[in-house]
Amino acid sequence: MNGFKIYPALGYYPFDEELLLLWKYAADNQIPIMTHVIKGTIFYRGKKDKKWDYHQVLEQNNGVNQPTSPLMLPELKNIDFSTNFTHPLNYLCLLDEKLLRKVVKNCRQEIKDFFGYSDDSTELKHNLSKLKICMGHYGGDDEWAKYQERDRLAQVSNILRIEIDGFDFFPQPKPNVAIEDQKSYLGLLWRSMDWFSIITNMMYKYENVYADISYIVHNPSIYPLLKQILGKDELKDRVLYGTDFFVVRNHKSEKQLLSEVMANLSEHEFDLIARDNPRAYLKTSYCTII
Numbered sequence: 001m002n003g004f005k006i007y008p009a010l011g012y013y014p015f016d017e018e019l020l021l022l023w024k025y026a027a028d029n030q031i032p033i034m035t036h037v038i039k040g041t042i043f044y045r046g047k048k049d050k051k052w053d054y055h056q057v058l059e060q061n062n063g064v065n066q067p068t069s070p071l072m073l074p075e076l077k078n079i080d081f082s083t084n085f086t087h088p089l090n091y092l093c094l095l096d097e098k099l100l101r102k103v104v105k106n107c108r109q110e111i112k113d114f115f116g117y118s119d120d121s122t123e124l125k126h127n128l129s130k131l132k133i134c135m136g137h138y139g140g141d142d143e144w145a146k147y148q149e150r151d152r153l154a155q156v157s158n159i160l161r162i163e164i165d166g167f168d169f170f171p172q173p174k175p176n177v178a179i180e181d182q183k184s185y186l187g188l189l190w191r192s193m194d195w196f197s198i199i200t201n202m203m204y205k206y207e208n209v210y211a212d213i214s215y216i217v218h219n220p221s222i223y224p225l226l227k228q229i230l231g232k233d234e235l236k237d238r239v240l241y242g243t244d245f246f247v248v249r250n251h252k253s254e255k256q257l258l259s260e261v262m263a264n265l266s267e268h269e270f271d272l273i274a275r276d277n278p279r280a281y282l283k284t285s286y287c288t289i290i
Helices: 017-029 082-086 088-095 097-105 109-115 141-149 179-183 185-192 195-205 220-230 254-264 267-282
Strands: 004-006 033-036 054-060 069-072 133-136 209-212
Touching (some): 004 017, 017 097, 054 088, 054 185, 082 088, 088 097, 088 133, 088 195, 141 195, 141 220, 195 209, 220 254, 220 267, 254 267
Parallel strands (some): 004 033, 033 133
């Protein structure tokens, strides 16, 4: 099997300049990428540079009649800062051509030439919209709980309803809405939206975005929501079973985790996430998993 495993919590963004050529190769050959998308465990022990406190791509609104500026990251202390690297919206900076264009603009000339960058308003000749990515841990069971607890935010409460297929990351411009508000919308989502909704919405919008239930599988409260996800035709084929052994072993044994999953899902649902979907995820342009 072929694939890439990355751990941005160690201190880098998944759209780092040094990774872009690799991601183009992965997208062209449908090589899967497994990435850590959950809060916690890693922190930087040195003195942080002040420029790290601002996102490299996303923007924030600074008030009426004020221009937008780089998004000031909400997690600033060393012990929390890795959350900024693992935030799921970072992957939109790879998958969306306009955001990738902003990334490539600030790269060395070799990268600009490779992706066919010419200027801010011209579409890249090559993009990464087909990148195959699995969001490890599906954002974390705490973010699933946050989604469950919120009723009033329309994007959140409606995301799994039968007639809804997610929300717009880039809403259509409205005549009565300032351009600053439109440019800073993703910055607002960064601060206010739960990671479950962001990841699920990315699965709606991008055909090669997956998520696995590793680690969070130990928490029995995830099963009602997991059943809902597996009931959505647009989502059911891109959820993967996993345990995160041996990290999850301090909660439960592998045997117990497996028996609990099989007790809460139908045989078809279990086969889907544990057999069929992994085959599709691991398949590359040159290798089929039998």
